[in-house]
Amino acid sequence: MTSYPHLLEPLDAGPVRLRNRIVMGAMHTRLETLDRPTERVAEFYAARARGEAALILTNGYSPNVEGRIEEDSEVFDDSTDLGPHRVITSAVHEAGGLIALQILHAGRYAKHAFAVGPGKDRARINPIAPRLLSTDDVWDTIAAFARTAELAQAAGYDGVEIMGSEGYLINEFTAELTNDQRDDEFGGDFARRCRLPVEILTAARARTGPGFLLIYRISAVDLVDRGMTGGQVADLARQVEAAGADIINTGIGWHESAIPTIAASVPRGAWAFATQNVKAAVAVPVIASNRINTPELAEELLAGGVADLVSMARPLLADPDFAVKARTGRSEQINRCIGCNQACLDLIFTNRTASCMVNPRAGHEIEFTRRDPATRKRIAVVGAGPAGLAFAVNAAELGHQVVLFERSDRLGGQVNMAAVVPGKAEFREMLGYFGRRLDGLGVEVRLGTTAGADTLAAGGFDEIVLATGVTPRIPVIDGVGHPMVMTYSDVLTGARVPGRRVAIIGAGGIGFDVAEFLLGDAAESLDPDAFLQAWNVDPALVTAGGLAGPPRAEVPRPDREVTLLQRTAGRPGARLGKSTGWILKARLRQAGVRMIPGVSYTRITGAGLHYELDGQPALLEVDSVVLCTGQESERTLYDELAGRGIAARLIGGADVAAELDAVRAIDQATRLAVMI
Ligand code: NAP
Ligand code: SF4
Secondary structure (H helix, E strand, O other): OOOOOOOOOOEEEOOEEEOOOEEEOOOOOOHHHOOOHHHHHHHHHHHHHHOOOOEEEEEEEEOOOOOOOOOOOOEOOOOOOHHHHHHHHHHHHHOOOEEEEEEOOOHHHOOOOOOEEOOOOOOOOOOOOOEEOOHHHHHHHHHHHHHHHHHHHHOOOOEEEEEEOOOOHHHHHHOOOOOOOOOOOOOOOHHHHOHHHHHHHHHHHHHHOOOOEEEEEEEEEOOOOOOOOHHHHHHHHHHHHHOOOOEEEEEEOOOOOOOOOOOOOOOOOOOHHHHHHHHHHOOOOEEEOOOOOOHHHHHHHHHOOOOOEEEEOHHHHHOOOHHHHHHOOOHHHOOOOOOOOOOOHHHHOOOOOOOOOOOOOOOOHHHOOOOOOOOOOEEEEEOOOHHHHHHHHHHHHOOOEEEEEEOOOOOOOOHHHHHOOOOOOOHHHHHHHHHHHHHHHOOEEEEOOOOOHHHHHHOOOOEEEEOOOEEEOOOOOEOOOOOOEEEHHHHHOOOOOOOOEEEEEOOOHHHHHHHHHHHOOHHHHOOHHHHHHHOOEOOOOOOHHHEOOOOOOOOOOOOOEEEEEOOOOOOOOOOOOOOOHHHHHHHHHHOOOEEEOOEEEEEEEOOEEEEEEOOEEEEEOOOEEEEOOOEEEOOHHHHHHHHOOOOOEEOHHHOOOOOOOHHHHHHHHHHHHHHO
């Protein structure tokens, strides 16, 4: 499909006209903690407005000190300097966009000593217990929300989004799970549990008047025990509409839910049923969110009456020009979010600033102002993994003449291995994008070609860039040459098939991926019904929180016994991505995978893998041993060129194999392309 009539249709919502149906969802980026924060944040949002996103929602600002997520999170109150905010709102307006400030009170998710909540129970994911808000405190909090809305209006924002989902304060008031200790006007029965958001909207409207956009983000499905039923969600939606919300946005699940909501293992559009429930209850426009990453899916949801608008946060990190490319018939050029979380949420959760694996410019826009190179060079790129692809595309976009050599018959390198792992099929989108861009930019791609030193020396190249990648590390273990031993590459490329009983040596990211490959069910991440069933979600929303039972249904165990081993003491998987590692670990536990840390490998024989644990010898009787023991840089060509005095630049895994990761590879390649 090349035209998107529903997606591109303007919409009148409250006091504003949106130029299309694409909303950039609120996202914590930590950009405000960088050098020159105002300039960076302004350019970050302005780039998305220039790319024709109709409405931008900022990251959450707390209305008061108690509501900060962390000690150093920003409060937006009378002490706030509105000057920098005016720079941001002006930049977005000059770029033709609209921007609303999200007001987020963290409630019992606050990671500091001032945390408060409707009750005194601490959240499963926070060691800090909240103080119970008195009735007067609640009224003060309502006044603080309204004042923040008023100040946001003064700072030039077009509206505010009141954050009522994801298990933060307002959501804690609306769910019985967290609001079962009160018997005042804000708790005791469902009607009183809903009073907080209703009063906030009423007070905010009174302070800002009719010309200011009020968005309420409702929890469309709580995904926690004793959360709201679908009927209660619909009831609450009607109440917030009556209280003055111009638009209702939808959030899915609480941060403490034991069900994945946005990872790549969640099928695209899986939560449409929850959004539809809200949409059916109200007349104001409703926004769908979570795992919507293509204009086709967005169009389908809008055309199907699931929602009136779509929220995309990560997809607009991946490509700020998503909307304008969709409008101008260039949707095949959209750089798609692959749901990996590796350079956005995983960085945020480890106190770094968000960027994007497939678009390292995200959050760093002011470092990447486009400059046409002084000289257009003829450049050889060897290796079409993520580093080679990113370099080739970015260099060609700047006008260089690029020849890309790849020994195998397809693009992608190690990404092809990731893409076969259940839940990681989206990695193919990255390859699709790069492939289309190479075509469109006229890069000469020589597949099935081993570029030797002679070819490169004779090719008349001004620059040689080596992205020759990595080879699996073969550890020194007696018997490692036994026929039952294979590498992760053998397994994930399909070159070899392990037997029924498998030992995986090395419990890093790839060890876990191989276990998932051997045991997982690919359908679960592609088919919404299979996913909802596997995670015990009730799509009829009859049950509290939308849970049909414990978070994970009993699934039949596959006929394979897999054991993951590592030398390091401590729990395997500790270094997996924060946002997705828990999903992988939960699934593998469910599939019966044994994990043995703290081993020392002795030898491999026909009987299996011999090791020592706590000084005691042990034998794991297996049919196959898979080596997932890291990688070594592939630099044969580099050494050969160096031996002949020919200069070349190394990028990606060929440069540094340790902690090989596509985020670093693509970032390094993109930066080199800009400066070469
Ligand atoms: P890795 O994470 O470094 O894990 C390799 C494991 O092999 C190590 O944890 C190490 O564990 C073991 N090992 C290393 N040398 C060994 C030796 N000589 N003998 C025996 N065991 C040895 O590397 P990876 O699994 O290949 O993953 C590479 C990168 O890909 C990761 O850094 C990650 O960024 C990325 N990745 C991430 C994910 C994810 O987060 N889901 C998935 C796939 C890939 P011990 O020393 O404890 O034995
Ligand atoms: Fe999407 Fe991954 Fe980029 Fe995050 S890092 S925006 S999940 S592609």
